[in-house]
Every structure is written in structure tokens, then in C-alpha cells.
Amino acid sequence: MDGARLIGALPPLxxxxxxxxxxxxxxxxxxxxxxxxLFQPADEADLSAFLAALGPDVPVTVVxxxxxxxxxxxxxxxxxxxxxPKGFGEARALDGNRLRAGAAASDKRxxxxxxxxxxxxxxxxxGIPGSIGGALRMxxxxxxxxxxxxLVEAVALDRKxxxxxxxxxxxxxxxxxxxxPGELIFVSATFEGVxxxxxxxxxxxxxxxxxxxxxxxxREKTGGSTFKNPPGTSAWKQVDLxxxxxxxIGGAQMSEMHCNFMxxxxxxxxxxxxxxxxxxxxxVFAASAILLEWEIARIGRFEEGREVLSFHP
Numbered sequence: 143m144d145g146a147r148l149i150g151a152l153p154p155l156x157x158x159x160x161x162x163x164x165x166x167x168x169x170x171x172x173x174x175x176x177x178x179x180l181f182q183p184a185d186e187a188d189l190s191a192f193l194a195a196l197g198p199d200v201p202v203t204v205v206x207x208x209x210x211x212x213x214x215x216x217x218x219x220x221x222x223x224x225x226x227p228k229g230f231g232e233a234r235a236l237d238g239n240r241l242r243a244g245a246a247a248s249d250k251r252x253x254x255x256x257x258x259x260x261x262x263x264x265x266x267x268x269g270i271p272g273s274i275g276g277a278l279r280m281x282x283x284x285x286x287x288x289x290x291x292x293l294v295e296a297v298a299l300d301r302k303x304x305x306x307x308x309x310x311x312x313x314x315x316x317x318x319x320x321x322x323p324g325e326l327i328f329v330s331a332t333f334e335g336v337x338x339x340x341x342x343x344x345x346x347x348x349x350x351x352x353x354x355x356x357x358x359x360x361r362e363k364t365g366g367s368t369f370k371n372p373p374g375t376s377a378w379k380q381v382d383l384x385x386x387x388x389x390x391i392g393g394a395q396m397s398e399m400h401c402n403f404m405x406x407x408x409x410x411x412x413x414x415x416x417x418x419x420x421x422x423x424x425x426v427f428a429a430s431a432i433l434l435e436w437e438i439a440r441i442g443r444f445e446e447g448r449e450v451l452s453f454h455p
Contacts, residue, residue: 145179174213193303216443245275261335290315
């Protein structure tokens with residue numbers, strides 16, 4: 143799809159339009175092909191106008207800060223929407239033990255605002271390298287707490303630019319998943335915490351940070367946890383039992399430090415990374431009859447002749 147031609151069919155917008163945008167610069171893996179067109183809206187009204195004008199046949203993909211994302215080497219068809227911190231990154235305390243945050247606000251920023259407001263229950267966000275939009279879409283969680291436990295309501299735009307307000311019940315949260323329609327683009331959310339002493343909140347945040355720095359390869363090119371935890375066990379334990387700690391394909395490796403983290407050692411293609419993940423899934427199933435589910439989102443087109451088949455037993 144021609145990104146420049148798409149731009150020509152749109153009305154004047156205040157946001158930034160980039161045809162052929164390099165998605166490798168967006169993801170933490172630092173891999174992936176270009177997007178046909180990248181749009182970074184100025185604010186909610188700008189995004190609404192863009193969606194209302196965009197043809198219904200044009201594919202739309204929404205990305206956040208790219209921490210839990212693998213873009214395939216063939217790039218992404220249609221439009222990629224990326225919300226900027228400038229237009230969607232506000233996070234502030236409200237009355238009634240509540241916080242409001244834009245979808246582009248980092249999880250860590252929201253945890254810091256909660257600390258300043260003396261609200262407990264947000265410490266888990268301090269250790270998640272993502273944004274609120276991603277937390278809503280996948281019910282992000284850590285340290286025994288999930289987004290679902292704190293959410294009051296979320297605001298989203300549909301494919302035609304219309305505004306919707308969803309309650310926590312409307313989101314249909316389950317483990318690392320939200321059942322809200324995939325076409326919805328979250329723009330902000332309101333959360334509720336529990337009043338607590340700042341020293342207590344800070345201690346919980348420090349514990350999260352210590353665990354992350356000592357148990358996870360945070361200084362590598364990684365996408366965070368590769369697989370969801372299966373019922374009754376941990377994904378890393380199953381990866382380890384299958385002999386996949388340190389397993390390498392091309393420039394992709396399952397971390398020696400935390401073997402549920404996949405890393406780009408410097409030269410990995412998206413093909414290397416996805417093939418490594420599927421190889422691990424196959425070996426884990428052979429070892430324990432457990433079928434691991436991806437936690438990392440894989441999007442976009444394969445390069446011709448370099449498709450990766452999803453493992454199915």
C-alpha cells in the first residue's frame with residue numbers, strides 16, 4: 143500500500159504523517175520492516191478526524207512504546223498509529239483516590255504519580271516497561287497485581303472516530319487479555335487506588351525495581367516476557383526444563399539470565415526471533431505437553447520465502 147497516496151486522500155491534520163516509517167526504531171527489539179504509513183496524532187480530536195476520514199478498507203495497527211512487540215521483516219500494511227506522550231501522555235491525580243492517565247503515559251510514570259498522591263496499588267506498574275494503552279489491551283500485570291484490579295473506566299475511539307467509555311466490566315479482562323473489540327483505540331483511562339503512607343508505597347516500588355534489575359535482562363534488546371505463564375507453573379521453568387535456556391537462532395537468543403526473555407544479541411532479524419520462539423514452543427511441548435502461548439505481540443508481514451509457521455501439536 144502506498145503511504146504517500148494515503149496521505150493525499152486525507153484532510154489537513156495537526157499530527158505527523160510518515161510514509162515508509164522505519165519500525166525498527168520503534169520496537170525494543172530494534173528489528174522489523176517499514177510501516178506503509180505512520181500517524182502520530184496531536185491529540186484525541188486529531189485522531190478522531192483521521193479515523194473518520196480514513197477509508198474502511200485501510201488496515202489500522204496501533205502500537206505503543208514497542209516494548210512487548212515484534213514487527214516482522216516485511217513491514218506493516220496500511221496505517222500504524224502511535225500515540226505520542228505530548229498528546230496522550232498526561233498522568234495526574236483526581237479526587238476520590240483516583241488517577242487519570244493518557245494511553246501514551248508510561249506505566250512507570252503512572253506509578254510515580256500514584257506515589258506522589260499517596261495511593262497504593264500501582265507499584266506493579268513501576269516494573270513494567272510499557273504504556274497505559276498496552277496495559278489496557280493486555281491486562282498488564284506483575285508482582286501479583288493486574289491492571290483490571292485498578293481500572294475504573296477507559297476511553298477509546300472506534301474505527302470511525304467515535305468516542306466510547308468502557309467500564310472495567312466492559313473490558314472483559316482475563317489473564318493478560320482484554321476482550322474489548324480489537325478496533326478500539328484507547329486514549330485514556332481512570333484508575334482507583336488505596337490511600338497509604340508514601341514510605342510503604344516506595345518500599346513496594348523498590349522491591350519491584352530490585353527484582354527487575356537482578357532477575358531480568360533489562361539492558362538487552364528484548365521484548366519482556368516472551369510467553370504467558372501456563373496454569374499452575376511458570377513459563378521460564380518450562381523453557382528451562384526443555385533445555386532452551388541460552389538457545390540461539392541467528393542473532394536471537396533465549397536469555398541465560400531469565401530464559402523467558404528473548405533477546406536480540408545485535409544482529410537478529412524478526413525472522414530469527416519468531417523462529418526461536420516457535421522452536422521453544424515445540425520443544426517445551428515435546429518435554430512437558432504444555433503448549434506455551436506468546437505474550438509478545440507479533441505483527442506485520444513476513445518477507446517472501448521467510449515465513450515462520452506457528453507450532454501446533
